[in-house]
Amino acid sequence: MQHGGDVYTEGILKGKELIDFSSNINPLGVPKGFIDNLNEGILNITRYPDLQYRQLRADLKEYINNVEILFGDGDRSLELVHEEDFILGNGAAEIIDLTISSFKSIMIITPSFGEYYESAEKWGVDIVCVSLNEDMEYDYEAIAKNLHSVEAIIIGNPNNPNGGIIDKEKFLPIIERCEKEGKKIIIDEAFVEFTGKHKDSFIYQLKDYKSLFIIRAITKFYAMPGIRFGYGISSDGEFIDKLKEKQNPWNINAFAELAVKYVLKDRNYINKSIKWIKVEREYLKGELKKLDIIEKVFDTHGNYILCKLKNIDCDRLYEYSLERGIVIRKCNNYIGLNKSYVRFAIKDRLNNDKLLQVLKKINI
Numbered sequence: 001m002q003h004g005g006d007v008y009t010e011g012i013l014k015g016k017e018l019i020d021f022s023s024n025i026n027p028l029g030v031p032k033g034f035i036d037n038l039n040e041g042i043l044n045i046t047r048y049p050d051l052q053y054r055q056l057r058a059d060l061k062e063y064i065n066n067v068e069i070l071f072g073d074g075d076r077s078l079e080l081v082h083e084e085d086f087i088l089g090n091g092a093a094e095i096i097d098l099t100i101s102s103f104k105s106i107m108i109i110t111p112s113f114g115e116y117y118e119s120a121e122k123w124g125v126d127i128v129c130v131s132l133n134e135d136m137e138y139d140y141e142a143i144a145k146n147l148h149s150v151e152a153i154i155i156g157n158p159n160n161p162n163g164g165i166i167d168k169e170k171f172l173p174i175i176e177r178c179e180k181e182g183k184k185i186i187i188d189e190a191f192v193e194f195t196g197k198h199k200d201s202f203i204y205q206l207k208d209y210k211s212l213f214i215i216r217a218i219t220k221f222y223a224m225p226g227i228r229f230g231y232g233i234s235s236d237g238e239f240i241d242k243l244k245e246k247q248n249p250w251n252i253n254a255f256a257e258l259a260v261k262y263v264l265k266d267r268n269y270i271n272k273s274i275k276w277i278k279v280e281r282e283y284l285k286g287e288l289k290k291l292d293i294i295e296k297v298f299d300t301h302g303n304y305i306l307c308k309l310k311n312i313d314c315d316r317l318y319e320y321s322l323e324r325g326i327v328i329r330k331c332n333n334y335i336g337l338n339k340s341y342v343r344f345a346i347k348d349r350l351n352n353d354k355l356l357q358v359l360k361k362i363n364i
């Protein structure tokens, strides 16, 4: 298993301070609402959480149904989801694993988050890989062509490592077909808030299609990977119940409950984050394009940028950056990519400039 964010091996365990461009976490840090209410979490430690997590489900429902208000697009509260539509997990990773384990066969789009493949292999699920096209966009024709051979698809929106999103119009016929044929579509929206356009999400389609299963987390946008909280949403109650049967009781701890209660309504944090990502995404993309070592910068809607290198491979660039206190994500272990690919997280201007300075000075 290899992920971004192994700052332990090279940094923390050696007592070194590194700037981590390998893991994609909102640089605005832990939302204030969580810090201000920590005491409530401490008081809750001495009792077991509610086995049914009723408050937590209500908080998630509020978040999804008030997406337009929270993301600054009007004052309309919607009825997109109900409390029973959620399944709760120790990070999105638990939900991904649980969901994949329930199928005999699955389509994985490549390259994509490595856990999809690892989880499918672990559970003996047959895997059908469908590649992104040259520009790292979804190949809807190839997806449709291979649909007959699987029970489910897992697809990122935005996808990791490139940040591409699903074109709803082109994807809708695939959803319709899955709906008719009883197949499931798992849409991993762990990074969706960073797109800044909430209509990119498939939460609007959940009610109409039982085949949809959306995965979300507070990990990336709310900068809380250490809290470990993710969730799945679907209007197929039977499927949700089937997954729940495989879970351990009390899998969500008191601090994750606290986080959900306070950070998902932090409009100030959401607003600042959207403003930051819009500016820094364009800035870093533009500056990376100017560098001699970059052959191609792929279009992204996430908080990370996939690049194809020229005249240098990812191992050398990794070592070179590490010597200068920066960790980058080598992408050679993504299916379909090789040593010419790296991914950079988008951080605040100060750190983005530090990265650019290091990359500018390399002698090739």
Ligand SMILES: Cc1ncc(COP(=O)(O)O)c(C=O)c1O
Residues within 6 Å of the ligand: 090, 091, 092, 093, 094, 113, 156, 159, 160, 188, 190, 217, 218, 219, 225, 228, 229, 230
């Ligand atoms: C696309 C994608 N989904 C899910 C996850 C896992 O998220 P969590 O830390 O909430 O388990 C990651 C983590 O890198 C990811 O890249």
